[in-house]
Amino acid sequence: xxxxxxxxxxxxxxxVKAATSETRVARLTLIxxxxxxxxLFLLLPLATVFxxxxxxxxxxxATALRDPETFSAIRLTLIVAAISVxxxxxxxxxxxxxxxxxxxxxxxxxxxxIDLPFSVSPVISGLVFVxxxxxxxxxxxxxxxxxxxILFAVPGLVLATVFVTFPFVARELIPLMQEQGTSDEExxxxxxxxxxxxxxxxxxxNIKWGLLYGVLLCNARAMGEFGAVSVVSGHIRGQTNxxxxxxxxxxxxxxxxxxxxxxxxxxxxxxxxxxxxxALEIRYSDEIAASRRH
Amino acid sequence: MxxxxxxxxxxxxxxxxxDDVSLxxxxxxxxxxxxxxxxxxxxLLRLIAGLESPTDGTIFFGAEDASKKTVxxxxxxxVFQHYALFRHMTVLDNVSFGLKVRPSSRRPPAADIRRxxxxxLELVQLSGLEKRYPAQLSGGQRQRVALARAxxxxxxxxxxxxxxxxxxxxxxxxxxxxxxxxxxxxxxxTVFVTHDQEEALELADRVVVMSKGAIEQVGTPDDIYxxxxxxxxxxxxxxxxxxxxxxxSGEIWFEDRPIGLRAASEPDGVATLYFRPHDIELIDxxxxxxxxxxxASRRVAGTRHLEIDLGKAHPPVEIELPxxxxxxxxxxxxxxxxxxxxxxxxxxxxxxxSRQAEAPVSELARTGT
Numbered sequence: 001x002x003x004x005x006x007x008x009x010x011x012x013x014x015x016v017k018a019a020t021s022e023t024r025v026a027r028l029t030l031i032x033x034x035x036x037x038x039x040l041f042l043l044l045p046l047a048t049v050f051x052x053x054x055x056x057x058x059x060x061x062a063t064a065l066r067d068p069e070t071f072s073a074i075r076l077t078l079i080v081a082a083i084s085v086x087x088x089x090x091x092x093x094x095x096x097x098x099x100x101x102x103x104x105x106x107x108x109x110x111x112x113x114i115d116l117p118f119s120v121s122p123v124i125s126g127l128v129f130v131x132x133x134x135x136x137x138x139x140x141x142x143x144x145x146x147x148x149x150i151l152f153a154v155p156g157l158v159l160a161t162v163f164v165t166f167p168f169v170a171r172e173l174i175p176l177m178q179e180q181g182t183s184d185e186e187x188x189x190x191x192x193x194x195x196x197x198x199x200x201x202x203x204x205x206n207i208k209w210g211l212l213y214g215v216l217l218c219n220a221r222a223m224g225e226f227g228a229v230s231v232v233s234g235h236i237r238g239q240t241n242x243x244x245x246x247x248x249x250x251x252x253x254x255x256x257x258x259x260x261x262x263x264x265x266x267x268x269x270x271x272x273x274x275x276x277x278x279a280l281e282i283r284y285s286d287e288i289a290a291s292r293r294h
Numbered sequence: 295m296x297x298x299x300x301x302x303x304x305x306x307x308x309x310x311x312x313d314d315v316s317l318x319x320x321x322x323x324x325x326x327x328x329x330x331x332x333x334x335x336x337x338l339l340r341l342i343a344g345l346e347s348p349t350d351g352t353i354f355f356g357a358e359d360a361s362k363k364t365v366x367x368x369x370x371x372x373v374f375q376h377y378a379l380f381r382h383m384t385v386l387d388n389v390s391f392g393l394k395v396r397p398s399s400r401r402p403p404a405a406d407i408r409r410x411x412x413x414x415l416e417l418v419q420l421s422g423l424e425k426r427y428p429a430q431l432s433g434g435q436r437q438r439v440a441l442a443r444a445x446x447x448x449x450x451x452x453x454x455x456x457x458x459x460x461x462x463x464x465x466x467x468x469x470x471x472x473x474x475x476x477x478x479x480x481x482x483x484t485v486f487v488t489h490d491q492e493e494a495l496e497l498a499d500r501v502v503v504m505s506k507g508a509i510e511q512v513g514t515p516d517d518i519y520x521x522x523x524x525x526x527x528x529x530x531x532x533x534x535x536x537x538x539x540x541x542x543s544g545e546i547w548f549e550d551r552p553i554g555l556r557a558a559s560e561p562d563g564v565a566t567l568y569f570r571p572h573d574i575e576l577i578d579x580x581x582x583x584x585x586x587x588x589x590a591s592r593r594v595a596g597t598r599h600l601e602i603d604l605g606k607a608h609p610p611v612e613i614e615l616p617x618x619x620x621x622x623x624x625x626x627x628x629x630x631x632x633x634x635x636x637x638x639x640x641x642x643x644x645x646x647x648s649r650q651a652e653a654p655v656s657e658l659a660r661t662g663t
Contacts, residue, residue: 183378186345189365190372191392191447201395205382 049267052260064258065265069238073246074265079154080229080242081222084161088218092169093211097203099170100177101185111174117166125163126231129156152234157242160228165218172214173207180206212280216273223269295356295450295483296321297342302351304337311337313507315351319451319485324477326494327487329504330530335487336455338504342485343453344368355450371444371482373454377436379428385439386411386424392447414442417476434465441473445480454486458493470497491531495519503527525638528568535611537584537604539567539637546637549605554582554631565639569632571599571614577629584611585629593617602628 022030054061064070098104099111117125133139133150143150150156184206188198204211226244233240241249243266250259297319304312312334319325327335340346342353344365352361360368380388387394389411393402402410415421418438428436437457444452457473458466474497477484488494494501495515503510503518503526511523522528525536540547544558546567554577555567577583589610590601597614604611613630 183374183376184380186365187372187374187378187380187443188391188395190343190345190370191395191443192366192369193391193395194366197395201391202380205380 046267049260049263052256053264055260056257060257061261061264064255064261067258069241070246070250070258070262072238073241073243073262076154076157076241077223077243077266080157080161081219083158084165084222085215085219087158087162088165088169089211089215091166092173092214092218093207095170096173096177096207099174100180101182114167114170114174117164122164122225122227123231126160126228128163129159129232151232152236152240154240156232157229157240160232161222161225164225164228165221168218168221169211169214172210172217176207176210209284213277216277220270220273224266296354297451297483297485298354299338299342300352300354302338302341302353303349304334304341304346305349311507312341312348315507315509317502317509317512319483321483322481323499324474324484324486324497326498326501327485327504328489328491328494328501330489332506333504334507335489335502335504339453339455339485339487342451343370343372345372369447369450371447371449371452373437373440373444373452373457375456375459377428377440377460379436379439379443381428383427384424385415385420385426385428385431388428388439389414389424389442389446391443411442411446414446415439417445417479418442419472432465433461434469437461437469441476445482449482452482452484454484456488457486458488458490466493473497495531503530505530522568522636525566525568528636528638533571533612533614534568535571535613536566536568537608537611538564540564541637548584549607552582553584555635557637560637563639565637567632567635567637569635571612572597573632573634574613574630575633576615576619577631579629583629583631585627586611587627600628602630 053064065074095110095114099107130151131137133143133156135144150159184202185198188202189195193201223242224244225242226248229242230245230248233242233245235241235245235249237249243262247259247262247266250256250262299315299317299319302312302315303310315334315338317338327338329335337346341348344360344363344367348361352359354360355368380391383391386408390407393407393410401407412421412424415424418441420435420438420442423431423435428439431439437460441454441457458469461469470493486498495518498515500512500514501518502512505526511518511527513521518527518531522531528534529536537548539553541557541560541562541564543562544556544560545552546555546557546565547553548567584602584604586602586604588600589603592599596617598617598619600613600615601610602613613628
């Protein structure tokens with residue numbers, strides 16, 4: 001695809017070279033470097049995961065996945081993602097809307113705050129919740145008395161995941177919404193639309209692609225998060241282990257096939273997300289181009 | 295519908311964008327808000343629309359106080375500078391949007407909505423393009439879709455923000471004529487904002503000249519051009535020259551000599567004389583005139599523009615002459631006298647107090663013909 005621009009004019013191109021065209025050697029070298037890098041650092045590890053998972057054949061792979069603890073880890077990961085992604089979707093849209101469309105005091109502060117989970121180590125993010133809800137915390141006795149389990153249970157995992165994946169949707173949407181400005185919304189309002197109608201018919205269609213990317217990224221991270229989740233999970237087998245935690249436990253037990261089998265499923269989920277995104281991009285390429293260009 | 299703006303004040307933070315502005319817009323008229331950027335014209339338009347709320351003051355739609363109403367309740371049509379078309383909707387959906395979002399009690403049947411949208415597209419000469427998306431239209435076509443969309447809700451008043459600002463000169467001229475025709479046919483009360491005086495003077499029934507958050511003058515294009523009431527309007531609309539003069543017993547003096555103009559009822563003191571480059575007569579032999587060396591000469595279409603140096607202490611003035619009169623005057627001395635002029639005086643200048651650059655301007659002192 002990168003090559004097809006150079007092949008068009010033959011006789012004249014020898015005389016006057018287009019300003020942006022490189023020599024053949026330079027072009028091939030650049031492409032080779034890029035592809036080589038991708039192969040070495042992305043494809044090779046990914047391939048290793050699948051090769052290791054199937055090292056002892058598909059039967060072993062299937063047995064590893066049929067293990068109830070592993071099965072429970074997959075289920076838990078999907079549950080946590082299913083709760084935290086919608087939460088961050090709603091928050092991300094609300095925060096971007098507020099930041100992009102209104103002027104208010106503390107706006108710069110809010111923008112910085114949204115980035116906080118990116119700059120804080122995930123382990124610390126997890127630790128925060130332990131300090132907040134742990135037995136020795138101020139809230140601890142109250143929670144214990146009422147039998148509310150947050151740490152070492154699904155709520156804790158969800159909280160930690162929400163915290164870590166907090167910025168994905170908002171980060172994707174804020175620049176987009178800022179660029180689009182408020183005149184589309186003003187136009188809808190001036191035509192008599194209510195706030196909700198404006199959101200559904202005008203704002204949401206304008207941001208849907210950015211929103212989709214944000215959700216996909218958020219989802220990938222929610223399923224793959226290790227550090228923060230590790231701190232709050234308590235590693236109770238078959239109960240509070242998510243897939244990344246299960247991978248670690250199996251690996252530490254030298255159960256390589258099982259560890260890589262779970263890792264392969266996790267990688268597959270990520271790949272499905274990627275394929276889905278690419279498929280949507282191809283399917284709606286005209287619409288995406290139109291919405292960017294206009 | 296008649297729109298009355300009363301003592302409107304709008305502050306952004308502590309910065310007053312509009313200061314005590316009042317304006318009566320007559321039903322069915324096409325009125326232009328004209329001013330340089332930062333003059334508050336767009337703010338005034340958005341206040342009428344209800345997209346901004348005033349710090350102080352009232353806006354009436356007919357006899358009704360619209361100030362308390364939301365933008366939805368005011369039922370206005372607003373055309374945005376960059377059109378703000380809904381990019382994911384077809385032209386037809388864009389135009390029908392305002393009718394489709396109405397509550398079911400007020401919403402026409404779907405077939406009626408479609409018919410009305412198609413009628414409007416015919417009015418704006420876009421029949422056949424109803425299935426296109428905004429990105430597939432030219433700038434001029436988008437502009438017309440935006441207008442059709444605004445008119446679909448049968449607005450009380452049509453508000454246009456720099457309607458031709460984003461178009462190239464040729465399309466702009468065509469659309470200008472066309473907008474006038476549409477207005478004459480539909481009779482909507484229309485307010486448009488522009489910084490282009492040619493556009494305002496050519497298109498509008500009345501022009502509102504604004505500067506620094508206040509209205510300088512309201513009048514027909516003829517009024518505005520022929521009888522500017524302030525130095526700002528004189529300078530902003532069309533070409534003009536201004537020179538510092540002195541009044542002495544009813545005579546206007548430039549430096550050390552009278553220039554042959556009289557302002558009999560004016561008290562003595564300093565003043566500024568304004569005149570347009572084409573409102574002058576050449577004089578043979580100077581017995582009371584302005585005179586100077588021609589320093590530059592340009593031929594612009596049917597006239598010749600001469601730049602004349604009146605002396606080191608003064609900015610050069612420009613006069614316009616028929617080419618046949620000016621051909622012999624290049625690089626020579628010319629003597630002339632304004633035939634139409636206006637004197638403006640700064641407050642406190644009447645008793646020949648020292649001149650101040652930016653002092654507030656008093657009432658129009660005297661207009662000569």
